[in-house]
Amino acid sequence: MTEPISTRLIADLIAFDTVSAKPNMALIDHVRAYLAGLGVESRLVVDETGGKANLYATVGPTDRPGLMLSGHTDVVPVSDQVWTHEPFALTRVDGRLIGRGTADMKAFIAIVLAHVPMMLERGLKTPIHLAFSHDEEIGCVGVRRLIAMIEGLDVRPAMCIVGEPTDMKIVIGHKGKVTRRVRVRGLECHSSLAPQGVNAVDYAAQLIVFIRDMADRLTASGRRDGAYDIEHTTIHTGVVHGGTVVNIVPPECWLDFEIRNLADDDPMPYLDEIMAHARDVLEPRMKAVHPDAGIIFEDLAGYPAMDTDPAEEVVSLVKSLTGENSHSKTAFGTEGGLFQQQAGIPTVVCGPGSIGQAHKPDEYITVEQVLACERFMARLIERLSA
Numbered sequence: 001m002t003e004p005i006s007t008r009l010i011a012d013l014i015a016f017d018t019v020s021a022k023p024n025m026a027l028i029d030h031v032r033a034y035l036a037g038l039g040v041e042s043r044l045v046v047d048e049t050g051g052k053a054n055l056y057a058t059v060g061p062t063d064r065p066g067l068m069l070s071g072h073t074d075v076v077p078v079s080d081q082v083w084t085h086e087p088f089a090l091t092r093v094d095g096r097l098i099g100r101g102t103a104d105m106k107a108f109i110a111i112v113l114a115h116v117p118m119m120l121e122r123g124l125k126t127p128i129h130l131a132f133s134h135d136e137e138i139g140c141v142g143v144r145r146l147i148a149m150i151e152g153l154d155v156r157p158a159m160c161i162v163g164e165p166t167d168m169k170i171v172i173g174h175k176g177k178v179t180r181r182v183r184v185r186g187l188e189c190h191s192s193l194a195p196q197g198v199n200a201v202d203y204a205a206q207l208i209v210f211i212r213d214m215a216d217r218l219t220a221s222g223r224r225d226g227a228y229d230i231e232h233t234t235i236h237t238g239v240v241h242g243g244t245v246v247n248i249v250p251p252e253c254w255l256d257f258e259i260r261n262l263a264d265d266d267p268m269p270y271l272d273e274i275m276a277h278a279r280d281v282l283e284p285r286m287k288a289v290h291p292d293a294g295i296i297f298e299d300l301a302g303y304p305a306m307d308t309d310p311a312e313e314v315v316s317l318v319k320s321l322t323g324e325n326s327h328s329k330t331a332f333g334t335e336g337g338l339f340q341q342q343a344g345i346p347t348v349v350c351g352p353g354s355i356g357q358a359h360k361p362d363e364y365i366t367v368e369q370v371l372a373c374e375r376f377m378a379r380l381i382e383r384l385s386a
Contacts, residue, residue: 028053063256176302181298182207186293
């Protein structure tokens with residue numbers, strides 16, 4: 001099998017521990033130095049800590065719109081996972097490149113970077129913009145500053161490809177996401193006097209059941225989009241914490257729930273319904289025992305759905321480059337919804353690797369997928385150089 005030209009750069013990027021809780025600046029500085037060595041200037045959009053940054057660069061003419069290639073530099077944690085290989089070192093085993101971020105999504109970034117010399121050699125007529133972000137894994141946080149910068153440019157990208165892992169299939173839509181934390185405050189007492197307390201775990205459980213009933217309702221009769229594997233908006237509770245020992249009525253409990261919505265299914269009425277149940281049904285019963293008891297909702301994260309018209313030029317372009325005539329939608333989210341909804345940039349998701357390998361121990365991308373993306377990049381450069 002042919003050796004990918006991007007293997008060294010994939011190894012370089014994997015070696016940076018860019019778990020979202022940590023800075024990504026060392027990786028960004030490495031990429032910036034690599035581009036500078038090729039004569040390509042880049043600009044950084046730094047966060048308030050100074051330890052994280054987005055990078056934006058243009059290869060080719062700067063006086064006309066072009067195509068943006070987007071990827072995030074952060075990865076999910078490896079703690080509490082059992083790895084048989086070092087997660088922050090690239091290991092090749094039986095046609096697989098193993099390491100945290102290989103599939104999601106440093107391989108794509110490395111493939112793009114490996115083709116910058118070809119972009120320069122061919123002489124692009126239509127520019128290629130590189131957009132590498134931070135903190136995607138915790139709610140598409142960093143890219144929002146990058147988009148604000150792009151919106152202020154005199155010449156903005158005309159279209160975008162987000163290189164999240166799709167096995168090089170064309171994705172024109174994904175669900176949006178709304179995540180909330182709910183803090184339930186009760187009244188502590190000895191469990192033998194339980195009716196005199198306000199059991200925060202009990203009330204959290206009642207809210208969880210309400211959320212579950214709503215999820216069942218959406219499964220049975222919610223709005224449908226057959227392009228998705230899960231055709232309807234989904235709601236679920238993912239985290240619950242509360243209580244200390246069984247003989248104390250718990251005064252505190254908190255839970256996290258999410259709504260993953262179809263593009264044409266506004267999540268806010270569902271959120272309003274959940275909050276109204278807490279306010280109008282649960283809280284009065286809690287406050288009847290103790291006036292300071294209550295339920296507080298906190299906004300954790302979220303991003304809009306992406307829903308690109310199949311007639312958009314970016315869809316036909318990517319189809320012609322991949323040889324695929326079909327397209328689909330996916331339940332997992334990307335920064336594409338923000339590029340489309342906030343910046344008005346038509347966007348598709350198409351990248352190497354499988355989402356089924358993302359976030360897992362011994363995460364990997366196949367060499368075959370890397371090569372497929374490299375062929376895609378070569379065809380893209382030829383098209384934009386004509």
